[in-house]
Amino acid sequence: MKYKIVNINETGERSVLIIYTGGTFGMVQDASGALAPFNFGKVVDRVPELRQLSTRLTVISFPKPIDSSNILIQDWKDMVYIIEENYAQYDAFVILHGTDTMAYSASMLSYMLEGLNKPVILTGAQMPIGSIRSDARENLITALEIASAHNEGRPIISEVCVYFNHLLLRGSRSQKLRSSTFAAFESENYPVLAEAGIEIEYNYAALKPYNSKAKLTVKKHLDPNVIILKIFPGITQHAVRSILGDPEVKGIVLESFGSGNAMKFEWFTKCLKEAIDEGKIILNVSQCIGGEVEQGKYETSKDLNKIGVLSGGDITTEAAVTKMMFLLGAEIDKDKLKHLLKHSLAGEMDTVWE
Ligand code: ASP
Secondary structure, eight states: OOOEEEEEEOOSSEEEEEEEEESGGGEEEOTTSOEEEOOHHHHHHHOGGGGGSSEEEEEEEEEEEEOGGGOOHHHHHHHHHHHHHHTTTOSEEEEEOOSTTHHHHHHHHHHHEETOOSOEEEEOOSSOTTSTTOSHHHHHHHHHHHHHOEETTEESOOSEEEEETTEEEEGGGOEEOOSSSSOOEEOTTSOOSEEESSSEEEOGGGSOOOOTTOOOEEOOOOOOOEEEEEOOTTOOHHHHHHHHTOTTOOEEEEEEBTTTBOOOOHHHHHHHHHHHHTTOEEEEEESSSSSOOOTTSSHHHHHHHHHTOEEOTTOOHHHHHHHHHHHHHSOOOHHHHHHHHTSOSSSOSSSOOO
8 A cells, every 4th residue: 555654744753653544533514515525734734733742743644544434444454454564663653533433543553562562542523624624733732742642651542542632642542532522531430540630640550561572473363254243122133143143253242231131032132142152252242331231230131141252351343343353363263262252352341351
């Protein structure tokens, strides 16, 4: 792929590579009035402050910036490829990304970039940079400031994060919760990593500890044969069967009620069991934004335990779907895969960071 590279600022102690993938951040209205991405050269003209930062800045742009609703597995591979190729040359990476699927990308990147010990911060905007009241400028400038923040030569942040509307969140815990206010993202099940007011206040206890010995290993094998089964009162047997019975599907994220409950109907349990017997893996994730799956707490989740549905604990759907793709793509045996699904790989769930 042919990337466009532009040097914006060549002086400063730290260096940041901005990876521009698209999103509302840099969109303009097309002839029909719909918002479509435009190229980054014009974005820099809108944020002249970038040239005044005391950080060396380079932008690498996707050849054709995209609306993040069009993100493909290949785009994740391209993002990690750019980071891998430039890892030694830069102190940090800021990814400009559409908000719609940013939480999926942040989760996936946190798995793919194993052994990361530099900041990778995804940000974007709810309003295009060309709008007078846009949030794009603040999000980008503060993301860059956080990316270049360091203490005794070590970066303060050494993980994949989302920065949006004054909050720095763990990438694998983030979710887009709102589409019409600037406060789009939250991480309900994990504390905010930093809050940007007059000062940027870091929550040091919540940050991934810096590991000077960590060596980046980029994992690029992903398996897309994953599906979400979101249950609701009245869902038909036919619908459940057609989802679980797809012969291509290997992993199912079951979006259940409350603390992991599902209908205790014989046909439903039978459908799940048949899928498991065929070798499919089912991970139980709650439809609630906060809280966790506790299989066995209610009668309506006891059977799930018995038939071998795995508990996703407090993981988000975004982190669960991407984790399934990631682990199904890794060449590991089924027992290890099941073990890893129940344990934290990149701080995405409440088990020890392994
Ligand atoms: N549809 C846009 C995107 O995700 C929305 C945004 O960036 O806020 O690319």
